[in-house]
Amino acid sequence: KIYERREVELTKEQKQYYNQIKEDAIALLSTTEQVSVNNILTQILRLHQITCGFVKTDAGEEIEIDSNRMDELINVLAEMQGKVIIWANYRHNIQLIVETIAGLMGADSVAGYYGDTSDDDRERVIRDFQNPDSSLKYFIGNTQTGGYGITLTESQNVIYYSNSFDLEKRLQSEDRAHRIGQNNKVTYIDLVAKNTVDEKIVKA
Numbered sequence: 001k002i003y004e005r006r007e008v009e010l011t012k013e014q015k016q017y018y019n020q021i022k023e024d025a026i027a028l029l030s031t032t033e034q035v036s037v038n039n040i041l042t043q044i045l046r047l048h049q050i051t052c053g054f055v056k057t058d059a060g061e062e063i064e065i066d067s068n069r070m071d072e073l074i075n076v077l078a079e080m081q082g083k084v085i086i087w088a089n090y091r092h093n094i095q096l097i098v099e100t101i102a103g104l105m106g107a108d109s110v111a112g113y114y115g116d117t118s119d120d121d122r123e124r125v126i127r128d129f130q131n132p133d134s135s136l137k138y139f140i141g142n143t144q145t146g147g148y149g150i151t152l153t154e155s156q157n158v159i160y161y162s163n164s165f166d167l168e169k170r171l172q173s174e175d176r177a178h179r180i181g182q183n184n185k186v187t188y189i190d191l192v193a194k195n196t197v198d199e200k201i202v203k204a
Helices: 012-031 037-051 069-079 091-105 119-130 167-174 197-203
Strands: 002-008 054-056 062-064 083-087 110-113 138-141 155-160 187-193
Touching: 002 069, 012 037, 037 054, 037 197, 069 091, 069 155, 069 187, 091 110, 091 138, 110 119, 155 167, 187 197
Parallel strands: 002 187, 083 138, 083 155, 110 138, 155 187
Antiparallel strands: 054 062
């Protein structure tokens, strides 16, 4: 296993959102006598979503914000040969990655694998991805759905568009490519926004 990190600079818009929510979170937590774990995790989650290029309103609406993360992903993909697994923590990002790659490389080159993917489609995606002659080159999923039990050894390239705090899901998702049937080194690349909660999550 070979590990690399690509740093992603926050845009001006992201910095504004990030700093505002960070200040609000600090104010909320400092004025509350008893702070629950859920309260803390909710604030961290909101900060993490901003580093990933979107904000979620209290009404549940997801708003896209200007981000360099997708551009960095495309730059990394341009350097890679062969099939690629991309893990992302949020449905919003998975759908956007699939849409972006489909627009650049063609709809047949990419497939999503997450909670909304039907059982039939999941089987097809794995079968096509493992077929070296298939046009399906990019597997986009989340570690909750795709991180366990499946074999993706046709790829030697794994990108973490975003991570979660869950070490078990990280290790399991790494081993979808690095397992029996894999004859090559596997490269893992983390996209990380500097000086943000991103760094704490990857460290964890």
